[in-house]
Amino acid sequence: xxxxxxxxxIRNTSSKPIRIIPVLILLVWGIGLFANMPSAVxxxxxxxxxxxxxxxxxxxxxxxxxALAHMSRDQAVDNLLRSLxxxxxxxxxxxxxDPMPHWNVRKNWSRAQKSAFxxxxxxxxxxxxxxxxxxxxATSSPLTERLVLFWHNHFTxxxxxxxxxxxxxxxxxxxxxxxxxxxxxxxxxIVMDPAMLFYLDGRRNRAQKPNENFARELLELFTMxxxxxxxxxxxxxxxxxxxxxxxxxxxxxxxxxARNHDWGEKEFLGQRGDFGVQEVVNVILDHNRPARxxxxxxxxxxxxxxxxxxxxxxxxxxxxxxxxxxxALLRTLLNSPTFWDLKTRGNQIKxxxxxxxxxxxxxxxxxxxxxxxxxxxxxxxxxxxPPNVEGWPGGAAWISTSSLAARNSFxxxxxxxxxxxxxxxxxxxxxxxxxxxxxxxSTLMKMAHQMPAETASIVLAIPPVRNxxxxxxxxxxxxxxxxxxxxxxxx
Numbered sequence: 001x002x003x004x005x006x007x008x009x010i011r012n013t014s015s016k017p018i019r020i021i022p023v024l025i026l027l028v029w030g031i032g033l034f035a036n037m038p039s040a041v042x043x044x045x046x047x048x049x050x051x052x053x054x055x056x057x058x059x060x061x062x063x064x065x066x067a068l069a070h071m072s073r074d075q076a077v078d079n080l081l082r083s084l085x086x087x088x089x090x091x092x093x094x095x096x097x098d099p100m101p102h103w104n105v106r107k108n109w110s111r112a113q114k115s116a117f118x119x120x121x122x123x124x125x126x127x128x129x130x131x132x133x134x135x136x137x138a139t140s141s142p143l144t145e146r147l148v149l150f151w152h153n154h155f156t157x158x159x160x161x162x163x164x165x166x167x168x169x170x171x172x173x174x175x176x177x178x179x180x181x182x183x184x185x186x187x188x189x190i191v192m193d194p195a196m197l198f199y200l201d202g203r204r205n206r207a208q209k210p211n212e213n214f215a216r217e218l219l220e221l222f223t224m225x226x227x228x229x230x231x232x233x234x235x236x237x238x239x240x241x242x243x244x245x246x247x248x249x250x251x252x253x254x255x256x257x258a259r260n261h262d263w264g265e266k267e268f269l270g271q272r273g274d275f276g277v278q279e280v281v282n283v284i285l286d287h288n289r290p291a292r293x294x295x296x297x298x299x300x301x302x303x304x305x306x307x308x309x310x311x312x313x314x315x316x317x318x319x320x321x322x323x324x325x326x327x328a329l330l331r332t333l334l335n336s337p338t339f340w341d342l343k344t345r346g347n348q349i350k351x352x353x354x355x356x357x358x359x360x361x362x363x364x365x366x367x368x369x370x371x372x373x374x375x376x377x378x379x380x381x382x383x384x385x386p387p388n389v390e391g392w393p394g395g396a397a398w399i400s401t402s403s404l405a406a407r408n409s410f411x412x413x414x415x416x417x418x419x420x421x422x423x424x425x426x427x428x429x430x431x432x433x434x435x436x437x438x439x440x441x442s443t444l445m446k447m448a449h450q451m452p453a454e455t456a457s458i459v460l461a462i463p464p465v466r467n468x469x470x471x472x473x474x475x476x477x478x479x480x481x482x483x484x485x486x487x488x489x490x491x
Contacts, residue, residue, distance in 0.1 A: 043071050046457060050345050051334070053461060054302055055080055056142030058354030058491035059362045061440050062458065077334045081327050083141045086177050090135040093127050096169040100249040124165040129373045129383045132172065136357045137365060137372075147179040147326075148172060149353060150301055152384075153391035155190050155222060157199040159384050167195040168384050170252065183294065183324035187223070187281050192254035194247045200389070203246040205239060207262035215239035217389055223284050225293040230269065237268035241275040291320035298329055300394075303339050304348040311338040346462030346490040349398050352379035354491060355407050359414060359483075362440050378406040399489075407489065415480040441479070448475035455479070460487045 052060035178186035200214040215238035244261030295316040322328035452470040
């Protein structure tokens with residue numbers, strides 16, 4: 001069980017005078033101090049670390065923390081939201097614009113041709129995973145990737161059912177464009193997204209043969225929450241309203257086929273009309289429940305723990321009154337006292353993306369991205385392949401016997417030869433350690449030598465679980481112990 005204290009003392013018996021370089025003076029100034037300062041006051045570095053950890057990959061580099069040091073809470077949050085990147089900086093694979101072979105062609109393929117097609121798509125899925133990992137490594141806006149991953153887990157689509165990988169890339173690009181924009185626009189776009197039309201059978205929803213899969217998840221998982229404010233009849237009526245949409249494989253765009261649309265009058269959520277896509281979205285968002293439901297989802301993702309009702313109410317109100325501005329919702333949550341409360345820190349288990357990409361960015365990973373993808377897969381998070389329509393459950397579900405072994409294995413592989421490397425000038429390391437030999441480590445080595453407690457506060461969101469006796473360890477061995485402590489699993 002993690003200790004419930006927020007600050008800790010590590011004894012240093014050294015009698016040598018301590019010299020502190022200027023940047024470390026600033027680091028010390030903010031660690032663990034002024035936790036409840038008003039938002040207009042300059043941001044303590046402990047708070048900057050918390051903000052960056054929650055809006056990024058669970059771990060922040062010192063220069064990223066320092067960049068927020070002169071800002072207030074409000075300014076820091078606004079800075080992150082202004083820095084979102086609507087298009088990826090990493091060049092995607094050349095094939096992302098390829099059209100899908102038409103069914104009239106595919107239906108005549110031999111078994112060998114079908115096998116080759118499936119093999120190519122599987123290889124492309126792995127390449128797309130690698131591309132996204134590279135974007136996570138390179139991005140100057142971790143919040144962008146955090147939001148894209150949030151939407152990927154909310155509006156789930158999976159390679160298991162979307163066999164044409166370029167559609168998954170297009171959906172990822174869609175999430176980037178709308179990451180913190182209008183939820184109304186995002187919802188309109190996702191209804192006609194090719195990957196979604198394949199994943200939840202929207203392309204097979206015809207007046208002559210209705211398919212309710214997408215309509216059900218639209219209400220149950222995407223906008224209202226299971227059992228809140230809608231009926232089975234509402235699901236049937238939404239399915240009727242969304243009938244007739246398919247995918248033009250030549251253009252990779254949704255196409256409306258009027259002959260397959262149910263043109264009769266529909267009635268759902270108390271409104272009646274000859275509804276189509278836009279009307280369906282408008283009727284849903286006229287209801288009070290979507291604002292509350294999305295506020296709950298964002299609360300769980302960025303704050304966590306037991307929901308604080310006043311904070312949740314304020315977030316839902318801001319979301320609805322802004323006509324479903326995602327940035328207004330996120331800004332309200334990140335500026336809330338609940339987000340900054342000390343009890344919020346370290347109350348979330350890191351996802352595999354946090355564990356792998358956070359540590360890779362922190363240590364300036366120079367190795368093969370494929371290694372990082374494989375490690376995330378082993379921990380239970382396969383990008384572009386969530387387990388089901390509900391997505392990854394997160395929280396305690398990230399920890400199992402096998403996943404914990406995979407998480408610890410990656411940390412151990414990164415840190416295995418740090419102490420020896422420090423003595424030998426970083427030579428003789430294994431491939432994973434060598435790939436992560438730079439980055440923050442030179443700064444932390446200096447800091448660990450002079451300020452062990454403050455170093456721990458940079459690496460960990462909460463105090464270490466184990467009793468780490470700094471005076472008996474070299475700086476490299478001390479850092480190794482911090483990264484291997486169970487507290488490193490939290491953010």
